[in-house]
Amino acid sequence: MRTKIPLIICLVFGVIMFAQYFSSHPLALKVYNNILEWWQIIFAFTLFIGVLAFVKNNLKNISRGKEPIYKLIGLLGLVLMPILAIAGGTGIDSPFMWSFDNMLAPMQATVFSLLAFFVASASYRGFRARTVSATILLLTALIVLLGRIPLAEMVSESFPKLTFWIQSYPSMAARRAILIGIGLGSMTTALRVILGIERTYLRGE
Amino acid sequence: MRSFWRISIFFLGLIAAANPVYASNGDEKTGAWLNFDTVTTLIFSIISLLIVLYAIWSVKSGRKFKIRDIPGLKAVDEAVGRATEMGSPILYTPGWGGDIQRPTTIASMNILSSVAAKTAEYDTRLIYPTHDPVIMAVAQEVVREAAIRAGHADRFRADDVFYISSSQFGYAAAVDGIISREKPASIFLLGTFEAESLILAETGNAIGSIQIAGTDSTIQLAFFIVACDYTLIGEELFAASGYLSRNESILSSVKAQDIIKIMIALFIVVAMIWATIDPSSKWWVF
Numbered sequence: 001m002r003t004k005i006p007l008i009i010c011l012v013f014g015v016i017m018f019a020q021y022f023s024s025h026p027l028a029l030k031v032y033n034n035i036l037e038w039w040q041i042i043f044a045f046t047l048f049i050g051v052l053a054f055v056k057n058n059l060k061n062i063s064r065g066k067e068p069i070y071k072l073i074g075l076l077g078l079v080l081m082p083i084l085a086i087a088g089g090t091g092i093d094s095p096f097m098w099s100f101d102n103m104l105a106p107m108q109a110t111v112f113s114l115l116a117f118f119v120a121s122a123s124y125r126g127f128r129a130r131t132v133s134a135t136i137l138l139l140t141a142l143i144v145l146l147g148r149i150p151l152a153e154m155v156s157e158s159f160p161k162l163t164f165w166i167q168s169y170p171s172m173a174a175r176r177a178i179l180i181g182i183g184l185g186s187m188t189t190a191l192r193v194i195l196g197i198e199r200t201y202l203r204g205e
Numbered sequence: 206m207r208s209f210w211r212i213s214i215f216f217l218g219l220i221a222a223a224n225p226v227y228a229s230n231g232d233e234k235t236g237a238w239l240n241f242d243t244v245t246t247l248i249f250s251i252i253s254l255l256i257v258l259y260a261i262w263s264v265k266s267g268r269k270f271k272i273r274d275i276p277g278l279k280a281v282d283e284a285v286g287r288a289t290e291m292g293s294p295i296l297y298t299p300g301w302g303g304d305i306q307r308p309t310t311i312a313s314m315n316i317l318s319s320v321a322a323k324t325a326e327y328d329t330r331l332i333y334p335t336h337d338p339v340i341m342a343v344a345q346e347v348v349r350e351a352a353i354r355a356g357h358a359d360r361f362r363a364d365d366v367f368y369i370s371s372s373q374f375g376y377a378a379a380v381d382g383i384i385s386r387e388k389p390a391s392i393f394l395l396g397t398f399e400a401e402s403l404i405l406a407e408t409g410n411a412i413g414s415i416q417i418a419g420t421d422s423t424i425q426l427a428f429f430i431v432a433c434d435y436t437l438i439g440e441e442l443f444a445a446s447g448y449l450s451r452n453e454s455i456l457s458s459v460k461a462q463d464i465i466k467i468m469i470a471l472f473i474v475v476a477m478i479w480a481t482i483d484p485s486s487k488w489w490v491f
Contacts, residue, residue: 022247024240050338050368057367111374118407126431175423181439182421184465186308188458189443191257193311197454198446200315201343
């Protein structure tokens with residue numbers, strides 16, 4: 001029974017969501033919007049569980065002396081931001097927005113900017129011309145890189161054209177082949193879940 | 206299966222019965238039970254569904270399907286074995302981009318189940334940080350059940366499957382920190398990844414972990430290919446469930462996927478030849 005009820009719910013809602021996509025009737029739209037609202041409510045409850053688990057985990061680690069500073073900062077952030085929002089509001093000059101603009105946003109930008117260095121190191125590894133295919137990749141990347149800068153157009157007008165051709169044909173063909181595979185994989189996975197063949201999400205069966 | 210057909214026929218019947226509302230008032234699109242703009246998708250979906258059902262029926266009548274070797278999935282044992290030998294944990298994360306209703310996340314859960322069963326068997330620690338509380342709840346259940354299935358329920362550590370933050374770079378920074386401090390021997394990056402993919406993969410690469418990755422984003426796949434040891438490309442991620450469990454019904458749906466792919470390829474070839482011969486033709490455009 002513990003497996004059957006979720007399977008029936010999944011089947012019914014899977015078929016409803018599938019059928020409503022092909023309808024523009026107000027009832028179908030209403031059902032769709034209602035289900036989305038239910039989803040938001042479920043998410044809100046699980047967010048509560050997630051935050052509780054986060055607090056519990058951090059407190060446990062602090063009591064065990066395992067990375068207590070990181071855990072304390074995490075907990076402080078979690079507690080302080082809502083307090084600032086409740087006490088001072090979320091206006092432009094509020095302490096909440098000050099913390100958001102001067103602490104959270106720069107920290108996020110810092111992590112994002114790491115990407116530039118990681119792209120450089122990953123490109124270096126990927127473009128090392130050790131094999132024929134790696135050499136082709138390196139040459140193609142060089143052409144595309146050169147074709148995207150104004151200087152290349154001054155050297156030869158063929159660079160931007162070649163870049164456009166590489167991106168529109170060989171590169172796009174490969175991407176579309178992968179996308180077709182992903183699309184079909186997603187579709188059959190969804191069908192397996194709706195038909196009850198795939199049950200891993202249900203107690204790992 | 207029977208109930209599926211009953212419900213499907215009921216809905217299709219409902220649509221067909223109510224559709225004269227649209228037919229009698231042809232220029233009024235909104236309010237129709239059947240939206241004719243989506244008919245092509247409906248036909249393709251029904252054909253795909255029939256092919257999947259045919260493949261499942263074939264298996265039930267005794268036909269065997271074989272699936273080619275997928276290096277990324279073959280390496281799962283190697284990754285778990287390496288972590289066990291080194292006495293280091295395994296890190297498994299589904300990325301920031303997905304939620305539980307996404308097929309990629311479901312596919313990732315299938316692989317997690319196999320990995321969790323193996324880690325429970327070898328008593329290796331499995332760390333699962335996530336950005337979504339729903340994924341956390343499902344993953345906890347999957348890991349717990351996998352440990353029970355492996356006969357080691359006591360080796361399930363609920364604290365190791367945890368929620369971090371719904372903020373993209375908050376999540377990336379936290380997982381990066383865990384990788385740097387815990388130094389996992391093996392890292393599984395399987396799910397929906399966005400800009401955080403390379404940040405995580407490069408950090409894992411820097412500490413010398415064996416990395417198995419797979420995602421549904423073609424942009425992030427390129428990053429995974431250069432930074433990870435094994436990458437599941439395209440449909441490989443979705444075939445993992447059947448490949449790892451050897452469940453015949455799941456394998457048959459993977460086979461159905463191949464049949465549909467061949468049909469699409471044939472359609473593309475025919476349309477290409479047709480368009481070359483008659484450039485003004487448009488029947489193949491949907």
